[in-house]
Amino acid sequence: MTSTRNTTRNTTRTTAGDTIATARHATQGVLDPLMQRPSHAARADSGTRTATVIASDGDAWFEVDFDDGQGSLRCRRVASCLLLPAPGDTVLITSTRQGDSFVIAVVVQADPRQATLAVDGDLTLVSRSGGIRAHSAGPMALESDTSIAMQSPEWRTQARRAHCEIGEMDYQGARIRFSVLVSRFVGRTCEVVLDRLNLLTRSSFRLTEEMEQVRAGQIDIQAEQTLRLHSKNTLLTSKGLVKVDAEQIHMG
Numbered sequence: 001m002t003s004t005r006n007t008t009r010n011t012t013r014t015t016a017g018d019t020i021a022t023a024r025h026a027t028q029g030v031l032d033p034l035m036q037r038p039s040h041a042a043r044a045d046s047g048t049r050t051a052t053v054i055a056s057d058g059d060a061w062f063e064v065d066f067d068d069g070q071g072s073l074r075c076r077r078v079a080s081c082l083l084l085p086a087p088g089d090t091v092l093i094t095s096t097r098q099g100d101s102f103v104i105a106v107v108v109q110a111d112p113r114q115a116t117l118a119v120d121g122d123l124t125l126v127s128r129s130g131g132i133r134a135h136s137a138g139p140m141a142l143e144s145d146t147s148i149a150m151q152s153p154e155w156r157t158q159a160r161r162a163h164c165e166i167g168e169m170d171y172q173g174a175r176i177r178f179s180v181l182v183s184r185f186v187g188r189t190c191e192v193v194l195d196r197l198n199l200l201t202r203s204s205f206r207l208t209e210e211m212e213q214v215r216a217g218q219i220d221i222q223a224e225q226t227l228r229l230h231s232k233n234t235l236l237t238s239k240g241l242v243k244v245d246a247e248q249i250h251m252g
Contacts, residue, residue, distance in 0.1 A: 047095045050107060053085045059118045062103055064093060075101035084116040 051064035054072060062085055065072040075093060077085065081103055085091050088110030095101045109115065125132060134140070142148065221227070236242065 049093050051091055051093045053087050053089045053091055055087060056085065059084060059120070064091060064103070066093070073101055075103055077103045081105055082117045082119060084118040086110060086114070
């Protein structure tokens with residue numbers, strides 16, 4: 001009886017061991033293809049490399065040389081890469097399954113003193129809840145091949161010195177006011193057309209080298225102290241009446 005029990009136990013152990021070994025072999029056969037398949041992280045790392053820009057064809061196409069020594073290729077700049085790569089810059093290159101390569105970012109600039117942001121088409125900068133400020137330590141230039149338009153409820157400009165060169169200018173407004181210490185106008189011709197002109201000064205001096213003409217419906221000149229008219233030849237003519245009234249009249 002004892003021998004029969006031992007034989008039964010050994011047979012049971014052998015059968016269980018064979019079952020476990022068979023299960024392990026079947027599991028390894030199913031998992032082997034999955035274990036050999038590359039992960040997504042490894043695939044992403046293999047598709048992103050650094051390169052050096054050799055030359056550029058416009059703002060979209062660039063020729064780069066890979067830093068790992070695997071040759072060079074021609075690639076495009078993605079829309080999100082606003083910083084325009086320049087020859088000598090170190091850029092980040094990514095490749096797709098279709099074999100297309102793109103410049104996705106500029107890692108290191110060859111000349112950090114110069115940078116260009118370039119886009120194809122219209123560019124709009126929007127701040128929905130705050131302001132936009134542009135500051136430059138050096139000169140700042142605003143250029144356009146067609147026109148520049150500014151629109152705002154209020155416009156303020158402040159500078160120590162200003163230079164303005166305009167070929168032709170038209171101004172339209174409801175009111176304009178100048179508050180200056182010294183003003184000077186130099187030109188060939190000055191034409192002023194007004195309904196009414198008011199001029200208030202403490203002292204006025206006017207010099208005309210040639211002829212000065214005044215045409216008016218009525219002229220009223222009043223001096224509190226002295227009125228003097230002097231010339232080499234003086235003519236006073238009237239079609240109707242000439243009247244001279246004073247306490248004393250000296251002629252001759």
